[in-house]
Amino acid sequence: MRTLAEAALIVAAGALLGLAGNVASPRPAALARPVHSAAESGTGMCAVAGAAPAARAPRIAVEEAKGLCDACKAGFADARGASEFAAGHVTNAVHLPPAGHPDEAVAVAALRAFPLVIVYDGDYTCALADEVAHRLKREGLPDVRVLEGAWPAWVAAGGAGASGFCPACHDPAEAHR
């Protein structure tokens, strides 16, 4: 009985300690904001192992994409999480909120202005960009391609980049979604 009482005390004190630590943390968890799994939100996680892989979307080489970017002839969709987007992204890229997010329609509308949309993610082997490309195709965008080599290849090739949160997630706490 005494051990149980000690355990209850430790859990309660530990939880309070954790909440206090969260306040002091440089990157606290936003307590009032639900955090969905990456699979539910459609961002930030590569794949569910064993699940059917998303069909491979058409690719575009980095050099070709750079030319289209410089000429503003293609829209770029960033499929990564908000914090990765904030750390660095293709200049003028649109950060796609999770499916069903209130700002989703605005983001898709911004991409609809371009005849070609290029989707990229953070990992060359990640199927996330393929999934997002198919999602955009279902939204009716005519030509959606995935950037070969993803963000690392873009950076390595000296592609135009910027940093900062997207307008829809200017609140850094949104990065945790």
Next chain:
Amino acid sequence: MNLLLALFRIGLGGTFLYAAGTKLPDMAAFAETLANYRLVPPSLVPVAAAAVIGVELALGLLLVTGRLARGAALVATGLLAVFTLGLSQALLRGIDLRCGCFGGNESATWLTVLRDAGMLAVALALLLRGPGRLLPRRSAAASEPDRAPSAATEG
């Protein structure tokens, strides 16, 4: 045996302290990792993440110092059982996720499960056999007349 238990206790406590220390600078990232296990409702994930880190910190301090060691061993047993089961169910369901054990991007694998199971065994041993002691008890002959039988030194 007492010395071994004490070393186990300090080792386990140190591991909890290290685990909490690696997560404290980026609690948001741990919340994201926790969400990917899909064990907690999304609205409770941030609070649960903060609580887990705090409990790890408390367990670390208590196990290293030997204070409330039985209670700490009980909580550690429960926490490690949840970790082990959570990891196992995710791996069995084919979910590819980060472990979240010590911050960073360590992937969850069956080796991670094995490590957690080992720590769980240590926590169970501490719960069942007591926290041990680093230094031998003063000789019974010298201390027995002054000590009541119930004067336990644990905790």
